Each structure stands twice: as C-alpha cells, then as structure tokens.
Amino acid sequence: MMVSRQLRARGIRDERVLAAMLEIPREAFVPEDQRDAAYSDEPLGIGYGQTISQPYMTALMAQSLDLRGVERVLEVGAGCGYHAAVLGALAARVIAIELIPELAAMARENLEKTGRLGNIVVIAGDGSLGYPQEAPYDAISVAAAAASIPRALVEQLRDSGRMAIPVGPHADQELRVVWKRGGEIDWHVAAHCRFVPLREGAPRVD
Numbered sequence: 563m564m565v566s567r568q569l570r571a572r573g574i575r576d577e578r579v580l581a582a583m584l585e586i587p588r589e590a591f592v593p594e595d596q597r598d599a600a601y602s603d604e605p606l607g608i609g610y611g612q613t614i615s616q617p618y619m620t621a622l623m624a625q626s627l628d629l630r631g632v633e634r635v636l637e638v639g640a641g642c643g644y645h646a647a648v649l650g651a652l653a654a655r656v657i658a659i660e661l662i663p664e665l666a667a668m669a670r671e672n673l674e675k676t677g678r679l680g681n682i683v684v685i686a687g688d689g690s691l692g693y694p695q696e697a698p699y700d701a702i703s704v705a706a707a708a709a710s711i712p713r714a715l716v717e718q719l720r721d722s723g724r725m726a727i728p729v730g731p732h733a734d735q736e737l738r739v740v741w742k743r744g745g746e747i748d749w750h751v752a753a754h755c756r757f758v759p760l761r762e763g764a765p766r767v768d
C-alpha cells in the first residue's frame with residue numbers, strides 16, 4: 563500500500579529503492595505510540611523535537627543518490643535510524659551521524675533489533691562538518707535543512723558523487739540534488755520540503 567500509493571504513484575521508479583522500502587519494517591523505528599501511523603503519508607515525531615520524514619521524502623532522497631550497492635554513504639541526521647536502514651539496503655556501507663546522543667542510541671538500537679546494523683555505523687556528533695575520518699563518500703544524504711550547502715560536505719564528497727540536502731528557512735525549503743564534478747558542484751531542485759533545521763556549529767559531542 564505505502565509503496566504503490568505513496569511511492570510508485572508519485573514517480574519513485576528505482577526498483578531497488580521500492581524493494582528496500584517494502585522490506586524495512588518502518589514500524590520498528592518509530593516510537594511505540596506512533597506505530598499505528600508508521601505507514602501514513604506524513605512525518606512523525608520521534609522525540610526530542612525531531613521527526614522521521616514522510617516515506618515519500620525518504621524514497622525520493624534515496625532514489626536521487628542513484629545507488630548501485632557498492633557505495634560508501636554518509637547520512638547526516640540519523641534520527642531513529644530508518645533512513646539509514648534504507649540506505650544500508652542500497653549501498654555497501656553507511657556512516658550515520660546524529661547530534662542528539664539519545665537519538666543516536668535509539669538509531670543504533672533500532673538497527674540492531676531489525677538486523678540492519680551490519681553495514682551501518684551510527685556516530686553521535688555534529689554532522690554539519692561531515693565526518694572526515696571516513697571521507698570521501700560516494701553519496702551524502704542530509705536529513706535536516708541547512709542555510710546553504712555546507713562546504714565541508716562538498717569537500718568530503720567524492721568526485722562524481724551525489725548529495726541530497728534540504729536547503730532554506732523552515733517554511734520554504736527545497737530539496738537539492740547536488741552533483742560534484744571536477745571539484746565543482748551543480749544542483750537541481752527535486753522537490754519542496756519541510757525538514758527540521760540542521761544545527762550548525764554546535765560543539766562536537768564525540
């Protein structure tokens with residue numbers, strides 16, 4: 563239902579993305595009091611003032627990275643770990659960084675209990691500066707809205723790599739799909755969206 567009505571009908575065509583969204587139990591990632599709404603067409607609260615994206619947005623972002631299964635991916639803003647699980651099904655390795663330590667712990671726990679932690683590592687820390695220790699990345703997925711595209715993330719993206727990132731103020735954001743080529747970036751707007759803000763310049767947690 564979610565896959566046919568919310569994803570396929572709106573233009574998600576990458577069969578690997580559709581299969582991953584079918585396979586990963588979204589209800590295992592949302593808080594217990596939200597389980598009944600796990601597959602509804604909206605973002606849901608995950609505590610600490612944060613949200614898990616609407617399924618369509620997760621699918622669109624994943625599709626826009628054009629993953630084949632061999633990539634190393636950075637996710638900024640792991641939240642409850644659901645989007646990381648989707649990326650983990652599509653790529654070789656995922657480094658998911660989350661600023662709020664309690665959410666980082668929750669993401670790790672959810673990934674563990676769903677058997678998805680194998681190729682995913684969750685790090686508690688500020689991802690607005692990326693995670694240079696594991697760079698370069700073939701793809702970067704940012705789950706919180708930035709004021710502009712952070713330079714550190716572009717630097718950590720491999721040449722010909724892609725990044726999906728929401729940019730703009732709270733009520734009026736665009737999902738940009740960025741492509742790096744010859745050290746320069748090019749981007750297009752894939753959708754309008756509303757994400758929680760990317761906290762920038764926060765003290766590092768780890």
Ligand code: SAH
Nearest residue numbers: 639641642644645661688689690705760761
């Ligand atoms: N992808 C998540 C949704 C996360 S919502 C999921 O599937 O559940 C965005 C997350 O970004 C929030 O958990 C928020 O705490 C986190 N965040 C905000 N600023 C951040 C930063 N600078 N570094 C890392 N995470 C950040």
